[in-house]
Amino acid sequence: MSVASSLRRYAASRFLNVHASPKSFRNRSAVAIRLQHVAPPPLNSSNGKAACTPALKPGISDDTYFPPNENILFWRHFVTPQRPTETAARLRRHVDHVFYTSRKNPSSILYWLHAFARLAFFNNVFSSLGHTFLAMRLYDAPLSTRLLAFPINHADELLHVFKQDYDNIRTGTYNMPWDVSLTHRQSSPFFILRQILALAAEAPRVLSKTVEKESSNSNWLHSKLFPHYYSQTFHHQTDGWLSSSSADVYEVSTESLFRGTQDAMQRTVLKAISLFVQSYHRNQSKLTMLDLGAGTGRFSTFVRDNWPHAHYILADLSPFYLQKARENMSYWQRKRASSHLGPGSVRFMQANAEDLPLEKGSVDILYAVYLFHELPPHARQKVVLEAARILRPGGLFIIADSVQFGDRLHRDSALGNFERLNEPWFSSFIELDLGKLVCKDGMFTPYVKEVASMTKMLSFRRLGV
Ligand SMILES: C[S@@+](CC[C@H](N)C(=O)[O-])C[C@H]1O[C@@H](n2cnc3c(N)ncnc32)[C@H](O)[C@@H]1O
Numbered sequence: 334m335s336v337a338s339s340l341r342r343y344a345a346s347r348f349l350n351v352h353a354s355p356k357s358f359r360n361r362s363a364v365a366i367r368l369q370h371v372a373p374p375p376l377n378s379s380n381g382k383a384a385c386t387p388a389l390k391p392g393i394s395d396d397t398y399f400p401p402n403e404n405i406l407f408w409r410h411f412v413t414p415q416r417p418t419e420t421a422a423r424l425r426r427h428v429d430h431v432f433y434t435s436r437k438n439p440s441s442i443l444y445w446l447h448a449f450a451r452l453a454f455f456n457n458v459f460s461s462l463g464h465t466f467l468a469m470r471l472y473d474a475p476l477s478t479r480l481l482a483f484p485i486n487h488a489d490e491l492l493h494v495f496k497q498d499y500d501n502i503r504t505g506t507y508n509m510p511w512d513v514s515l516t517h518r519q520s521s522p523f524f525i526l527r528q529i530l531a532l533a534a535e536a537p538r539v540l541s542k543t544v545e546k547e548s549s550n551s552n553w554l555h556s557k558l559f560p561h562y563y564s565q566t567f568h569h570q571t572d573g574w575l576s577s578s579s580a581d582v583y584e585v586s587t588e589s590l591f592r593g594t595q596d597a598m599q600r601t602v603l604k605a606i607s608l609f610v611q612s613y614h615r616n617q618s619k620l621t622m623l624d625l626g627a628g629t630g631r632f633s634t635f636v637r638d639n640w641p642h643a644h645y646i647l648a649d650l651s652p653f654y655l656q657k658a659r660e661n662m663s664y665w666q667r668k669r670a671s672s673h674l675g676p677g678s679v680r681f682m683q684a685n686a687e688d689l690p691l692e693k694g695s696v697d698i699l700y701a702v703y704l705f706h707e708l709p710p711h712a713r714q715k716v717v718l719e720a721a722r723i724l725r726p727g728g729l730f731i732i733a734d735s736v737q738f739g740d741r742l743h744r745d746s747a748l749g750n751f752e753r754l755n756e757p758w759f760s761s762f763i764e765l766d767l768g769k770l771v772c773k774d775g776m777f778t779p780y781v782k783e784v785a786s787m788t789k790m791l792s793f794r795r796l797g798v
Contacts, residue, residue, distance in 0.1 A: 390737070391738060391739055391740075391763070391767060392736065392738060392739025392740030392742075394769070395739075395782060397768065398779035398782075399782035399791070404497070404784060405784055407784075408741060408784040408786070409739070409740060409741065410743075411493075411741065411743065413487065413489070414489055420485060420486065420489065423489040424488055424492075427488075427489070430496060431445050434499065438503065440509070441499065441503070443509070444502065444510075444513055445495075445499075446513075448495040448499075451594075452491060452492075454525070455593030456592050487592060491592055493786070494594040494598055497597075498597040501600070501604055506603070507600065507603040507604070507635075507639050508638060510596065510600070510638075511634070511635070511638040511665065511669060514668070516668075531578075531582040531585060532586060534582075535570070536586075536589075553572075554575050558650060559685075560685060560712065562708070563650055570582075574650065574653070575651060575653060576653055577656065579654075580654045580657040581657070583628065584629055594786060597785065598785040601784075601785050601789075602636070602700050602702060602790055603635065603636065603639060604781070604790070605729065605792040606639070606640070606698060606729070608780075609729045609780070610640065613727065614697065617643045617675075618676060618677065619697075620640065620644065620698065621643070621646065621696050622643055622644070622646070622697065622698040622700070623645075623646045623648060623698070623699045623700070623723070624636070624645065624646070624648065624700055624702070625648055625699055625701040625704060625720075626701055626703070626704030627648060627649045628649060628654050628702075628703075629661055630647050630659070630662055633645060633658070633661075633662070633679075634662060634665040638665065640677070641669075642677045643677045644679075644680075645678070645680070646679075646691070646696070647662075647681050648684045649683065650686075651683075652683055655682075658681060659681055686701070686704065686708075687712055687715040687716055687719060688715075688719065691723045693723065694726070695723055695725070696723045696728060697724070697725055697728050697729065698731070699724055700731040700733065701731070701732050701733070702733045704716075704734070705734045705767075706735050706758065706762040706763075707758065709758050710758070710761050710765070713765070713770065714770065717771055720795075721776040724795040728795040729780065729792060729793070729795075730792065730793045730795065731791070732767060732790070732792075733788060733789070734762070734788070735748075735751070735759070735787060735788065736784060736786075736788065736789045737762070737763040737765065737789070738763050740784055748763055749763060767791055771791075771793050776795065776796055777793035777796060778793060778794050779791075780793055780794050
């Protein structure tokens, strides 16, 4: 038996042990369906674009640096159910799991309410229609076949992301997300309406084919800080990164793209930080964390909520996104002030990730979330060198970004299509061996890897004394 098939069997058995409710253990067909989650794809499943051999796929090359574990193998072989009966059986198991955890731990009820509310908001009829148009643009398929973009087919995958997130909360790896609170503005009908209107105004443009013929540069604002690639209207967003309306609609558009799971997928980063802090840095008030390409800073509110005594720098090139990040941090501070606020601090910095105005060895943890796929190859190399310069020896470098070829074998053939959403360097990203890029000069050593649906997180420790 090959090593790969032993690992698959191991993952299958672990998955059965960990996830099946006692009832489903008695149910043979449930077990059979469950095993299909981890069944390897046929060897000829990659067609056209993903024609690189498995050995060259970065998701597989990662195994050299990060020994494949249950999580990595589960997502690598995850298959969307094809038949309604299969979909129904998988959904029944999720419902069992939600009831089981809610009975065992009543505080989880709030988490599941929050998760289902997000799923309902980001998978309603309008957003599903949006996904159908998006699928038509990305895959050139006729409308009839794209009605598959309707949410029920994806529900199993989406619920797995929340399950994975909840497992980390249950085991104390990180806290319950602070935005589950019913007093958070995202539960307010006015806030929801504003988000819907912003999205409704932006979506037709992003989804229309004619936009491709327009100039893909938003160069109304010039600055010596901006590298040439920065003025692209990434994702066909109006004004690219360079307006407050773009910053206003960013969170709701990207969450819509990921059908409500973006926050939960990004929280894989919290897992690496948590392991690192528990192992090496119990005194968080001595920690400096840098969010590189922080965007609207929403993710950093989750980090800060877990380590409120640490010091934060949120760096980005867009002054508009930084302004939004400042608002998000102030909102977090107002909401959590009495119970949670530590002596930590936060600074905002307009800076190019390739050339940061920070002292050598001045940062303990650096996380770059969804930044690397926006950078051309030469910029990625420079950012890695900058990370090596500013991180203290022993410090943690985290890259969380799109999955790459080999991380989701059944998605490989379509992954490259995202480039059509004006992602000029996406193709070069999904075939990049990140482990090699980061570790090749002996400056970093691999730490942990975690996958959640369409996001993967790789982390590395800075070597040296
Ligand atoms: C896809 S967004 C991700 C934002 C945020 N990290 C998140 O996950 O929500 C990429 C961000 O990187 C910023 N960015 C792109 N190139 C950059 C560079 N060279 N230096 C600093 N920031 C950059 C953009 O302004 C944008 O805010």
